[in-house]
Amino acid sequence: MERVTLAHGSGGIESNRLINDLFFSYFNNEVLCRQNDASLIKSISGTLAVTTDSFVVSPIFFPGGDIGKLAVCGTVNDLCVSGATPLYITAAFILEEGLNMCPLEKIVYSMAKAAKKAKVKIIAGDTKVVEKGKCDGIYINTTGIGVLEGYELSQKLEVGDQVIISGTIGDHGACIMSKRKHLSFQTSLKSDCSSLDEITKRILDISSNVRIMRDPTRGGLATTLNELLAYTDKSIMVYENAVPVKEEVQSFCDLLGLDPLYMANEGKLICIVSKEDSKKVLSALHQHPLGQDAAIIGEIIPDSSHKVYLKTSLGAAKRLSPATGELLPRIC
Amino acid sequence: MERVTLAHGSGGIESNRLINDLFFSYFNNEVLCRQNDASLIKSISGTLAVTTDSFVVSPIFFPGGDIGKLAVCGTVNDLCVSGATPLYITAAFILEEGLNMCPLEKIVYSMAKAAKKAKVKIIAGDTKVVEKGKCDGIYINTTGIGVLEGYELSQKLEVGDQVIISGTIGDHGACIMSKRKHLSFQTSLKSDCSSLDEITKRILDISSNVRIMRDPTRGGLATTLNELLAYTDKSIMVYENAVPVKEEVQSFCDLLGLDPLYMANEGKLICIVSKEDSKKVLSALHQHPLGQDAAIIGEIIPDSSHKVYLKTSLGAAKRLSPATGELLPRIC
Numbered sequence: 001m002e003r004v005t006l007a008h009g010s011g012g013i014e015s016n017r018l019i020n021d022l023f024f025s026y027f028n029n030e031v032l033c034r035q036n037d038a039s040l041i042k043s044i045s046g047t048l049a050v051t052t053d054s055f056v057v058s059p060i061f062f063p064g065g066d067i068g069k070l071a072v073c074g075t076v077n078d079l080c081v082s083g084a085t086p087l088y089i090t091a092a093f094i095l096e097e098g099l100n101m102c103p104l105e106k107i108v109y110s111m112a113k114a115a116k117k118a119k120v121k122i123i124a125g126d127t128k129v130v131e132k133g134k135c136d137g138i139y140i141n142t143t144g145i146g147v148l149e150g151y152e153l154s155q156k157l158e159v160g161d162q163v164i165i166s167g168t169i170g171d172h173g174a175c176i177m178s179k180r181k182h183l184s185f186q187t188s189l190k191s192d193c194s195s196l197d198e199i200t201k202r203i204l205d206i207s208s209n210v211r212i213m214r215d216p217t218r219g220g221l222a223t224t225l226n227e228l229l230a231y232t233d234k235s236i237m238v239y240e241n242a243v244p245v246k247e248e249v250q251s252f253c254d255l256l257g258l259d260p261l262y263m264a265n266e267g268k269l270i271c272i273v274s275k276e277d278s279k280k281v282l283s284a285l286h287q288h289p290l291g292q293d294a295a296i297i298g299e300i301i302p303d304s305s306h307k308v309y310l311k312t313s314l315g316a317a318k319r320l321s322p323a324t325g326e327l328l329p330r331i332c
Numbered sequence: 333m334e335r336v337t338l339a340h341g342s343g344g345i346e347s348n349r350l351i352n353d354l355f356f357s358y359f360n361n362e363v364l365c366r367q368n369d370a371s372l373i374k375s376i377s378g379t380l381a382v383t384t385d386s387f388v389v390s391p392i393f394f395p396g397g398d399i400g401k402l403a404v405c406g407t408v409n410d411l412c413v414s415g416a417t418p419l420y421i422t423a424a425f426i427l428e429e430g431l432n433m434c435p436l437e438k439i440v441y442s443m444a445k446a447a448k449k450a451k452v453k454i455i456a457g458d459t460k461v462v463e464k465g466k467c468d469g470i471y472i473n474t475t476g477i478g479v480l481e482g483y484e485l486s487q488k489l490e491v492g493d494q495v496i497i498s499g500t501i502g503d504h505g506a507c508i509m510s511k512r513k514h515l516s517f518q519t520s521l522k523s524d525c526s527s528l529d530e531i532t533k534r535i536l537d538i539s540s541n542v543r544i545m546r547d548p549t550r551g552g553l554a555t556t557l558n559e560l561l562a563y564t565d566k567s568i569m570v571y572e573n574a575v576p577v578k579e580e581v582q583s584f585c586d587l588l589g590l591d592p593l594y595m596a597n598e599g600k601l602i603c604i605v606s607k608e609d610s611k612k613v614l615s616a617l618h619q620h621p622l623g624q625d626a627a628i629i630g631e632i633i634p635d636s637s638h639k640v641y642l643k644t645s646l647g648a649a650k651r652l653s654p655a656t657g658e659l660l661p662r663i664c
Contacts (some may be wrong), residue, residue, distance in 0.1 A: 005658070011550025012655030016559070035562070036487075037546060038383035038414035038478065044376070051370035052422035052475055053458045056466075082370035090384035092473050094426075124475075126385045130662060134388075136466045141424050143384055143456075143475035146370065155368075214369060218343025227348070230367075323344030326337070329463060 004099040009129030018127060022105060026112040027091070027122040039123045041088060044147050049084035051075055052143040058330040060107065060137055062179050064171075064191030067140055068107035070266060070332060072114035073195045074217070075144040080200040081213035081269050083153045084146030086118055091142055092126040096135035107138065118195035120144070136330075150204040154211050157234045161211055162278035163298035164271045166199060166291050167192065168244045169221050173263030174252045177328050188248050194267030199291050202284045209274035210281070216270055217332055219323040220262040224270060225298075225308045226322035235303035238320065240312045242297045261310075262323050264331045272300065336431040341461030350459060354437060358444040359423070359454040371456045373420060376479050381416035383407055384475040390662040392435065392469055394511050396504075396523030399472055400439035402598060402664060404446035405527045406549070407476040412532040413545035413601050415485045416478030418450055423474055424458040428467035439470065450527035452476070468662075482536045486543050489566045493543055494610035495630035496603045498531060498623050499524065500576045501553050505595030506584045509660050520580050526599035531623050534616045541606035542613070548602055549664055551655040552594040556602060557630075557640045558654040567635035570652065572644045574629045593642075594655050596663045604632065 007014040024033050031039045053074050060067040072089065079086040091111060095104070115122050171192040178189045196215065203210060216224035221243070225236055245253075245260045253260050267290060273281050278296055285291030301309075308320040339346040356365050363371045385406050392399040404421065411418040423443060427436070447454050503524040510521045528547065535542060548556035553575070557568050577585075577592045585592050599622060605613050610628055617623030633641075640652040 006661045007656070007658040009550075009661065010655060010658040012555055012657070014656065015550075016654075035559075036414055037410040038381040038416060038476070040414065040416075040480070040484070041380045041382060043378055044380065046375055048373045048376065049370040050373060050420065050422060050456050050477065052424045052456045052473070054424040054426050054460050054473060056426060056460045056462050078369040082368055082372065084370060084372075088382065090382060090475050092384045092386040092475075094386050094388060094471055124382050124384045126473075128386050128388045128662075130388050130468065130471075133465065134468045136462065139426055139462075139471070141384070141386060141458075141473035141475075143422050143424075143473075144370070145380075145382065145477070148372070152372070218341075218347075223344055227367075322348075323342060324339070324346065325344070326339040326342040329338045329341065329461065 002101040004095045004097060004129055006097050006129050009127060015127065022108055023125055026108045029121050031121060031123045041123060047148040049079050049082045049146040049148060051078035054139060054141040055332055056139050056330050057332050058136060059179050062191055063175055063189065065193035066107055066110050067138060068110035069114045070193050071140040071142045072111050072118065073193050073266060074332060075142040076118040076120060076195045076197060077215045079144045079146035080196045081215050083148055083150060083204060085149050086120045086144055086146040086197055088123045088145045089120050089142050090124040091122050091140060094135055094139040095127065095129045096137050097129055097132045099137050114195065118197050151208060157211050157232050157272060157300045159300055159302045160275045161272050161300040162275055162296050163236060164273065164278065164282060165295060165297050166269045166285055167293040168246045169265055169268060170245060170249045170260030170263035172266040173220065173331060174249045176331050178252060187252060189252060192265055192267035194290055196269050199285060199288050202288060203271055203281050206284045207273055207277035207281050209277045211272045214270045216265050216268060218264055220264055222261040222308060222320045223323040229306035232306055233304040234300045235305060235307045235309065236298050237301045238298035238308060238310045240310055242295050244293045244295050261320065262327060334433040336427045336429060336461055338429050338461050341459060347459065354440055355457055358440045361453050363453060363455045373455060379480040381411050381414045381478040381480060383410035386471060386473040387664055388471050388662050389664050390468060391511050394523055395507055395521065397525035398439055398442050399470060400442035401446045402525050403472040403474045404443050404450065405525050405598060406664060407474040408450040408452060408527045408529060409547045411476045411478035412528045413547050415480055415482060415536060417481045418452045418476055418478045418529055420455045420477045421452050421474050422456040423454050423472060426467055426471040427459065427461045428469050429461055429464045431469050446527065450529050483540060489543050489564050489604060489632045491632050491634045492607045493604050493632040494607055494628050495568060496605065496610065496614060497627055497629050498601045498617055499625040500578045501597055501600060502577060502581045502592030502595035504598040505552065505663060506581045508663050510584060519584060521584060524597055524599035526622055528601050531617060531620050534620060535603055535613050538616045539605055539609040539613050541609045543604045546602045548597050548600060550596055552596055554593040554640060554652045555655040561638035564638055565636040566632045567637060567639045567641065568630050569633045570630035570640060570642045572642050574627050576625045576627050593652065594659060
């Protein structure tokens, strides 16, 4: 089977062959294939949103996705939760010498499919090859450009605003962990890796009172809620009973002493919206396959210490701190 | 000395500390520091140019620069040679567990300095940490956004068009190679790593007949000339005697049996311009410190096989093929 060699990163004939045969054939679009040092795209009117992410997930293939799908969805989602419509992404590959072409092709195919689904074009790319042992198969960077078509999210919270999660939490984290711990029993755990463009559009179409959206990836729901409070003078009360968790994720977490609130998600969003609009946002989410398990899980409370509290099923309130240390390296 | 740990890539408290203390303090600008999932930038009117590159150079510090300076200049230059004014870049880091904070800080400082010099803002970032042995210290991806303020380069060549190089060739390649081969003698070789924004602006201001600009990085002058011919029906004759090469680069190449025509540059550009405008472009280049050694090195000839020929100092013409195989991995 053909393998990646250092020559594929040389900028010479082999690099060109890889680009033409693999990347251009899957990512095919006229902007990319013009093959200039920079790609030219026509003027975009409106405020632009820009985000960048490198993906180093291990393993590179997992139930529900692979590093390619993740690299597209992850960047698309960062644009979506900023209130932007994703338009373009770039894709830069760091490949390890000796990587088989077959998984590489699967990953590239997967990126092309995810990009098509999210209606983004892959307009620029780069390939570097490093010596065996200087990478772990493949790392991918994607950078996304989108445009604000609706309103700019205020990022300002008001007491009584409702905190909505678009579905069950911890699916991606539990899935990756189950594949990494080499557990001897079979699980049905599957990553939730998906692009959120359709549901963020629905939310913004139906409500003009969305304050903040975030996708709770690394660090999970608890860490992301803490982060979004950083520049506010409010706090959040989360109702433990209301937080949707799949039974298999909960069992997996119970088994290993983990908390789904801190486990990564790759196809979920947090939406904080005015109390008045919360029911219609929830109902819009319920009508989409990716939002079927959406739930109101908490609310903004008048506590200027910008903390996240959890009202447990027993009725006690405890503080939910941001994650510290490293639960699982290379989750995304 | 403090070192990078896996916790710095967790998305939790340690990640946040690294972002705030290191990246924000050097890259400080209001767009970046708002710290959303995506950064919002005001509408840009005009055609946009977008480019992405990952940098895996080894060693990460070398005479004339480091991986940080290279990551900024490399992406800035891809925008410049497309005829665009660079505006924004993103910076995504893959760090190896155990990397010392001290070189990391030097690199970040170096990026901030290079960005300031090239008048670009670093508006979005990402940090991932991989386990020891899964990276080589640090890899950086930069993605650039620029705007076409002048005219769009035609990319069409006419017979008689002149090929200009902005300075001596092979400096970066020879410098990196000298540091990698662990040569026992001292050399004065220095990378030419610099941003080309000022000289591309001068060129475009003075001539409206620039056909193509390219920066001859990986694969060197010979490979880049071959690439730019790919979609044309013309060929190029290069005059060997006219190609500027520093004496120390030539000696180094002679010693190792290398050809400067295939060695990487990181602060040089090829400009193909109409014969009428070639003298004034050359003279504009000569007036800038980065263009002092600029020279007309060849011309477009009516040969539809789109090949690059070299008229040697002995008067013979031989074909200059694109690079094949791998001269030196991780040159950029």
